[in-house]
């Protein structure tokens with residue numbers, strides 16, 4: 001890539017820019033994945049001076065001896081402006097043109113990548129302004145990386161989509177779900193389709209349930225104001241876990257191209273039943289969903305103790321739901337999605353639980369079931385829970401569950417796994433949309449969740465209040481009633 005590239009970050013003074021975006025850009029520069037002519041512009045409303053901005057927003061960058069941090073930060077400039085100030089966008093565009101004009105062999109042409117990390121209230125204004133002022137001259141590309149939320153239901157997504165697609169082509173829109181850039185999720189197609197041992201058993205004939213779990217040992221910690229308008233289903237389940245589900249359950253695409261992957265994902269989503277709340281069981285359990293909310297436990301404050309959360313909020317910080325997939329491969333296999341903040345640990349994993357071994361004369365009833373676990377974080381790993389004969393000279397053979405473990409740290413010693421945002425920036429800069437979210441899949445994703453979310457918003461069912469770090473009471477019974485057995489320990 002020799003053409004100059006300008007990366008503009010809208011919302012540059014925010015948390016995401018500090019924790020993820022600037023460190024990701026630094027790593028990409030360190031590994032020489034971005035062009036030498038690289039201009040990074042932070043756009044924000046507050047009129048901070050550049051050294052202050054860099055000090056604060058680039059504090060999290062881990063400097064590598066191969067690439068001095070100051071070389072990276074010298075590429076950054078800050079542009080202060082309001083999101084509704086036409087004139088500010090015009091000045092920004094002029095400064096980009098000026099930069100492009102000074103680059104050797106660029107003929108005044110450059111590529112432009114706009115990252116929108118802004119609240120929904122100003123999203124439309126930014127898209128409009130980029131379309132009006134910020135397009136690259138002919139010969140260069142203009143691409144937008146957009147962070148969730150992509151609306152809050154089918155209707156609001158349709159409006160948002162109307163807005164973006166009236167200004168930009170689908171090929172210019174890179175809707176980002178950073179879970180699609182996580183190494184273990186990226187490995188699912190290889191695991192399924194490059195190994196002969198998995199695909200033949202990847203169906204209702206051998207699989208009892210699939211469990212997708214996300215837990216965080218953090219609460220909202222003073223940022224509950226935003227979370228309260230969203231809830232855990234919109235925050236995690238409808239996007240991050242649903243994307244992992246798509247890779248686990250889709251039929252093999254005919255090619256690993258963005259277009260074919262989207263076809264396979266959409267076709268899968270079309271076969272998933274729409275969720276409705278259903279009747280309550282007197283606890284947090286309803287027909288389609290189980291809802292919880294963490295409360296104070298020891299020193300850990302509860303959700304309602306967060307000053308930014310409205311008093312008495314019933315917003316779920318924990319939820320579980322079971323998706324039914326109506327295809328020949330999956331009919332009858334429950335896909336259990338569970339997500340919670342304020343839990344005992346930070347973990348995200350996908351667990352495929354196999355049916356029991358049928359009785360056979362030699363083994364009798366084995367009593368243990370195999371599980372294939374994909375641990376997305378922490379400590380990326382793939383492992384299989386199998387059964388082995390316990391070593392020893394005994395009269396009877398004793399069998400016990402053992403773990404066949406493939407931890408990334410051991411298997412790929414010294415490999416650089418990087419952060420999901422690095423891959424997403426890189427793929428966007430390369431124009432590869434295969435890891436981004438298409439409008440077609442979002443229409444389907446919202447179709448599945450919208451009736452349920454509307455009922456939760458309107459009926460405000462009471463979630464089960466559970467102490468920080470513990471599962472809500474009734475969750476395991478609710479899950480068991482849906483045909484899912486959860487192993488007591490996580491491995």
Ligand code: BG6
Pocket residue numbers: 178216235
């Ligand atoms: C974000 C959610 O999309 O993902 C956050 O809005 C959540 O609530 C975060 O904490 C988790 O991301 P990761 O990469 O830390 O697992």
